Amino acid sequence: MTMDIELTVNGEHVRESVEPRMSLADFLRERLQLTGTHLGCEMGACGACLVLLGGKPVHACLVLAVQAAGETVETIEGLSESGAIADLQAAFHDRNALQCGFCTTGMMVNAHALLGDNPAPERAEIRDALSGNYCRCTGYEAIVDAIDATARKRASDVEAPA
Amino acid sequence: MKSPAFDYIRARSVAHALETYRSLDGEGVYLAGGHSVVPSLTLRLQAPAALIDLSGIDALTGISLDDGWLRIGAMTRHAEVAADPMIRDHAHLFHLAAPHVAHPAIRNRGTIGGSLSLADPASEFPAVALALRAEMEVAGHDGVRRVKADDFFLDIYETAMDPGEILQAILVPPVRAGDVAVFDELARRRGDYAMVGAAVQAMVDAGRVADISIAFFSVGNKPTRAGAAESALRGARLDDATIAAAQSALDADLDPSDEPQMPASVRRHLARVLLGRLLGHLGTTA
Structure with a gap:
């Protein structure tokens, strides 16, 4: 069985024919060559495959492509090219919040969603939000620092616009 | 692709879902949020002929008060359980428990009905349903019946629902003073x-x-x-x-x-x- 699906990915209308068993993650990576969405555990434990579905972070490995029909998807490529997370990316770089980088795209998607919902999170809230994102390199401290720094920078930019 | 091949049917109504399940002769699996079904497919723990997606059925969504009882549609996502003001006021235990269910991204997809139907003994919501003395509204070919939470959870991953039945809603008794x-x-x-x-x-x-x-x-x-x-x-x-x-x-x-x-x-x-x-x-x- 194959099914025709239409959805919006990073602002572009996409139409493809897929098997129902194809995950959204495989669809993004293999059909659309959007390989910034990483596949780690493929069972919802590691958080490397997070994308925004209807504006909310979800595991692309746990959503079937056919379930995303008619929906809006944003991946790390879309967030990156739009400049929406440029400051977050810079903060990760400044603070050495990545080493191998495998988890980073999922971290970015989640941090972006967190700061959208809660612009001034406590460190404990940042840790709670990242509880489903595994990083085996950094020990998390630098990642929490980078997200915390981004939140503070955004708040100060709002108070004192350049 | 790691899952076995299966067909996918988007149910239009509870009756359509029940009929589709019956036509698959025991080879169908209902799909709610998919956050237990999809990993089980990826791990090849089951190989259904088809998934029957319940997410487009209006009757399974929504939160309403009826004669003091709070009716929570089975497709209500965990994040909505945590955020909804009616659940906070009329089924406070679900509100308290929701932030403990898995991680934020999982809570954006997982559903209360899926969690209760799966009956994982380590899950929060089944225990909350018991403590609230909630009742389950279960739809089958013979109509709709209500099952008390005390009678609903039978064993690990086993509930009082027969194969093919669908949990439509969770009904929480009226709040009392004190x-x-x-x-x-x-x-x-x-x-x-x-x-x-x-x-x-x-x-x-x-x-x-x-x-x-x-x-x-x-x-x-x-x-x-x-x-x-x-x-x-x-x-x-x-x-x-x-x-x-x-x-x-x-x-x-x-x-x-x-x-x-x-x-x-x-x-x-x-x-x-x-x-x-x-x-x-x-x-x-x-």
């Missing part, structure tokens, strides 16, 4: 499965426990009411001696098995510690 709810779990890391957890719904009147229901999870094959501990508390003043008696009574209520990660004695100890904390918290909340 109702208080407390919830907590002991987990190694936020979002991990609890080592032990409990949901408590009580009615406290002038420092005395007028009524209480206590449900534990992650201590056996199904969520478990702590009837002996409830008896030790009912009618009593909520003081240190009463709390100690309730903690002792747990030995009669809980029968965890020895596991490689945790001996039964440790789990019993953790259950007593957790109950003590929750009852202390209840005393200050009431």
Whole structure:
């Protein structure tokens, strides 16, 4: 069985024919060559495959492509090219919040969603939000620092616009 | 692609879903949020002929009050359970428990009906349904029936629903004056499965426990009411001696098995510690 699906990915209308068993993650990576969405555990434990579905972070490995029909998807490529997370990316770089980088795209998607919902999170809230994102390199401290720094920078930019 | 091949049908109504299930002759699997079904497919623990997606059925969504009872549609996502003001006011235990269910991204997709139907003994919501004395609205070919939570959870991953039946909604009894709810779990890391957890719904009147229901999870094959501990508390003043008696009574209520990660004695100890904390918290909340 194959099914025709239409959805919006990073602002572009996409139409493809897929098997129902194809995950959204495989669809993004293999059909659309959007390989910034990483596949780690493929069972919802590691958080490397997070994308925004209807504006909310979800595991692309746990959503079937056919379930995303008619929906809006944003991946790390879309967030990156739009400049929406440029400051977050810079903060990760400044603070050495990545080493191998495998988890980073999922971290970015989640941090972006967190700061959208809660612009001034406590460190404990940042840790709670990242509880489903595994990083085996950094020990998390630098990642929490980078997200915390981004939140503070955004708040100060709002108070004192350049 | 790691899953076995399957067909995919988007059900238009509960009747359409039931009919589709029947036509698949036992080879269909219902799909709600998909956060247990999809990993089970990826791990090839099951290989259905087709998935029947319930997410487009209006009758399974929405939260409403009917004659004091709160009706929570089965497709309500965990994040909505945490955020919805009606659930916060009329089914406070679900509101308290939702942030403990898995991680934020999972809560954006997972559904309350999926969680209750799966009946994972380590899940929060089945225990909450027990403590709230909620009822399950179950649809089948013979119509709709209501099943009390006490009669719903039978064993590990096993409920009173027959194959093909669909959980439509969860019905929570009316809030009473003096109702208080407390919830907590002991987990190694936020979002991990609890080592032990409990949901408590009580009615406290002038420092005395007028009524209480206590449900534990992650201590056996199904969520478990702590009837002996409830008896030790009912009618009593909520003081240190009463709390100690309730903690002792747990030995009669809980029968965890020895596991490689945790001996039964440790789990019993953790259950007593957790109950003590929750009852202390209840005393200050009431």
